[in-house]
Amino acid sequence: MPIPCRTGCGKNAMLKRPKTGDALCKECFFWAFETEIHFTITKAELFKRGDSVAVAASGGKDSTVLAHVLKTLNERYDYGLNLMLLSIDEGITGYRDDSLETVKRNRDDYEMSLKILSYKDLYGWTMDEIVAQIGRKNNCTFCGVFRRQALDRGAAMLGVKCIATGHNADDIAETVLMNVLRGDIARLKRCTAISTGSEGTIPRVKPLKYTYEKEIVMYAHYKKLVYFSTECVFAPNAYRGHARALLKDMEKIRPTCIMDIIYSGETMAVKEEVTLPTQRICTRCKFVSSQEVCKACVLLEGLNKGLPKLGIGKSSKAKRMLDEYNTKQEQNLKDAIKQLDNDVEKIENNCQSNQKCRSNLCKNKRNGLLNKKSCNNKCSGNCDRTKVIVDNTKVDNLLAKYAIHEPVKKINTDGNNIVNVDEDFDTSDNEDVNIDQEDDTCSASCGKMGSLIGF
Numbered sequence: 001m002p003i004p005c006r007t008g009c010g011k012n013a014m015l016k017r018p019k020t021g022d023a024l025c026k027e028c029f030f031w032a033f034e035t036e037i038h039f040t041i042t043k044a045e046l047f048k049r050g051d052s053v054a055v056a057a058s059g060g061k062d063s064t065v066l067a068h069v070l071k072t073l074n075e076r077y078d079y080g081l082n083l084m085l086l087s088i089d090e091g092i093t094g095y096r097d098d099s100l101e102t103v104k105r106n107r108d109d110y111e112m113s114l115k116i117l118s119y120k121d122l123y124g125w126t127m128d129e130i131v132a133q134i135g136r137k138n139n140c141t142f143c144g145v146f147r148r149q150a151l152d153r154g155a156a157m158l159g160v161k162c163i164a165t166g167h168n169a170d171d172i173a174e175t176v177l178m179n180v181l182r183g184d185i186a187r188l189k190r191c192t193a194i195s196t197g198s199e200g201t202i203p204r205v206k207p208l209k210y211t212y213e214k215e216i217v218m219y220a221h222y223k224k225l226v227y228f229s230t231e232c233v234f235a236p237n238a239y240r241g242h243a244r245a246l247l248k249d250m251e252k253i254r255p256t257c258i259m260d261i262i263y264s265g266e267t268m269a270v271k272e273e274v275t276l277p278t279q280r281i282c283t284r285c286k287f288v289s290s291q292e293v294c295k296a297c298v299l300l301e302g303l304n305k306g307l308p309k310l311g312i313g314k315s316s317k318a319k320r321m322l323d324e325y326n327t328k329q330e331q332n333l334k335d336a337i338k339q340l341d342n343d344v345e346k347i348e349n350n351c352q353s354n355q356k357c358r359s360n361l362c363k364n365k366r367n368g369l370l371n372k373k374s375c376n377n378k379c380s381g382n383c384d385r386t387k388v389i390v391d392n393t394k395v396d397n398l399l400a401k402y403a404i405h406e407p408v409k410k411i412n413t414d415g416n417n418i419v420n421v422d423e424d425f426d427t428s429d430n431e432d433v434n435i436d437q438e439d440d441t442c443s444a445s446c447g448k449m450g451s452l453i454g455f
Contacts, residue, residue, distance in 0.1 A: 003023045004023075005023065005024055005025040005028050006022040006023050006024055006028075007024065007025075007028045009025060009027070009028055011025040011027070011028075012025065013025055014026050014029070014222075015029060015218060015222075017029065017032070017215065018212050018214040018215055018218075018255060019212045019215055019255075021255075026222050029218070029219075029222070030219070030222070030223070033069075033211070033215060033219050034069055034072060034073060034076075036210065036211065037069055037073065037207055037208065037211060038073050038076075038077060040194070040207055040208075040209060040210055041073070041207050044194045044195065044205075046162070046164075046194070046195060046205040046207060047079055047081055047161075047162070047205075048161070049079065049080035049081075050080055050081075050082075051080075051081055051082070051160075051161040051162065052081075052082040052084065052158070052159065052160040052161055053070070053081050053082065053083050053084070053160060053161065053162055053163075053164050054084055054085070054086040054115075054151075054154065054155050054158055054160040054162075054163045054164070055067045055070060055083060055084070055085050055086065055112070055163075055164050056086055056087075056088075056151055056163055056164065056165045056166065057085040057086065057087045057103045057106065057114075058087065058088075058099060058103070058166070058228075059087075059099035059100060059101075059102035059103045059106070059227060059228040060099065060166070060227055060228055060229070061216055061217060061220050061225075061227045061229065062166030062167070062168055062171075062208065062213075062216060063165075063166040064102070064106055064220060064225050064226070064227040065166070065208075065216050065219055065220050065225065065227075066164060066165075066166045066207060066208055067083070067085065067106055067110055067112065068110065068223065068225055069207070070083055070164065070207065071083060071110050071112070083110075083112050084112050084113045084114070084115065084158060084160070085103060085106065085107055085110075085112050085113065085114040085115070086114075086115050086117075086151065086154045086155065086158065086163065087100060087103050087114065087115070087116045087117075088116075088117055088118075088119075088147050088150045088151065088154070089116055089117065089118040089119065089120075090118075090119050090126070090127040090143055090146075090147065091118060091119050091120055091125075091126025091127045091128055091129070092126075092127045092128060092232065092233060092234065093128055094233060095230060095232050095233050096127075098228065098230065099228040099230070100116065102226060102227060102228040103116075105226055106226065109226070115154055115157065115158055117150050117153065117154045117157075119146055119150065122146075122149075122150055122153060123146060123300055124304075125300075125303055127139065127142070127143055127234070130142050130143075130303065130308070131234060133303065133308040134308040134309065134312075136234060138309070138312050139234050140234065140235075140238045140239070140240075141299070141312060142299055142303075143234070145295050145296050145299055146296055146299070148296075149285070149287055149294070149296045151163055151204075152201070152202060152287050152288060153287070155202045156202065160202065161202070162195075162197075162202060162203045162204065162205050163202060163203070163204045163205070164204075164205050164206075164207060165204055165205070165206055166208055167206045167208060167209065168208045168209070168211050168212065168213050168216055169208075169209065169210055169211055169212050169213070169258050169259065169262060170212065170213040170244075170247065170258060171213075172191065172192060172206070172209060172262050172265070173247055173257075173258045173261040173262055174240060174243045174244050174247055175191045175192075175243075176188060176191060176192060176261050176262065176264065176265035177243040177246060177247060177261065178239065178240060178243045179191060179265075181243065185268070185270055185274070186270070186274070186276045188265050188268055188270075189265075189266075189268075189270075189276075191265065192262060192265040192266045194206050194209050197279075197288070201279070201281075201288045209262075210259070210262075212258065247261075278290070280292070282294035282296075282297060284297045285297055298310060
């Protein structure tokens with residue numbers, strides 16, 4: 001027997017809302033879904049008339065539904081927004097390259113401009129290359145951290161007022177669970193905020209904060225929206241997946257647990273004596289960070305130095321790894337210079353023709369040294385000691401390879417003086433970066449389709 005729509009519109013119900021349990025027809029479900037998001041936007045005052053808003057688009061269901069709903073509400077309620085799409089290409093073969101094709105189709109369907117930034121252009125690394133270095137255990141740390149900063153960079157290029165991300169209620173509840181399980185109480189307040197960003201930075205807003213993931217899937221299905229549904233090839237190893245599995249098990253028993261967890265995170269109080277991190281600007285890249293040096297810079301430095309695990313774990317571990325690296329590099333440079341000095345001394349001692357010939361037959365040179373073969377038995381005996389010319393190419397190559405901030409002895413071309421070369425390069429990390437205060441997981445887009453950055 002058909003079930004009538006709960007709203008009394010006279011139509012038969014097509015679905016049962018996971019969030020409320022109401023039986024609704026498609027049209028009433030669309031109206032309820034979009035109206036709730038409109039209420040979230042207006043109550044939190046996420047946008048102002050005339051704002052340029054970048055929609056963080058991954059091609060998945062969350063970002064696709066977000067772009068569609070924002071365009072619909074912008075026209076229906078006359079928000080006066082200038083909407084555009086911003087995508088990040090992490091360089092994951094077989095995943096992101098395909099999903100970007102979906103984003104391009106959304107660009108055409110919704111008539112929005114599209115900006116794509118790649119890890120390769122921003123950092124010199126793709127995720128495939130990073131995984132080849134770090135392995136699959138901690139790869140989501142790099143992806144999540146780099147993507148958050150990449151969105152900031154892209155938003156700055158576009159000159160937008162804010163970034164709208166596709167984080168839904170399930171994502172936020174998962175993040176609350178993760179922070180509780182890791183004991184990261186200081187991050188609870190920030191992860192449940194509907195708008196994040198300190199003064200002087202581009203804020204990020206979450207219009208889908210109170211929207212269930214299941215309803216997003218149903219909306220995309222009945223609206224016949226085009227989205228990419230393949231899971232990231234590196235996602236099965238993400239820590240977020242364990243929190244997601246726990247949340248789904250609890251949702252089967254108590255469907256309202258998602259909203260209950262979000263409410264718990266919003267209302268949880270922290271003792272006054274607990275010091276909470278504040279957002280600031282990274283001293284190196286000048287982008288938002290909770291530490292003096294952001295984790296993106298720490299991770300990138302580790303990759304470039306051949307220490308891919310530098311940013312994984314506590315700051316004391318990173319300091320120890322840097323000290324060991326600098327000591328090794330310094331010793332390698334000293335050994336190389338010592339070997340070079342020995343080579344020069346050996347060349348000087350082996351030179352038997354260090355006389356000036358009256359016959360003028362000694363001017364032929366080979367490799368910067370006097371050619372003794374053309375000089376043998378042709379000198380008058382009235383000769384002076386001459387100076388050996390040393391080629392500095394080998395020294396320059398060593399300095400380029402092992403350069404540290406330390407005066408390096410270098411043989412001058414006159415053969416007498418030793419000069420100091422002060423290379424302006426510092427391999428030490430002088431800041432005590434509290435890496436624990438940064439996220440060590442990727443966002444929800446890796447564990448499931450469609451969301452973007454982590455919290």
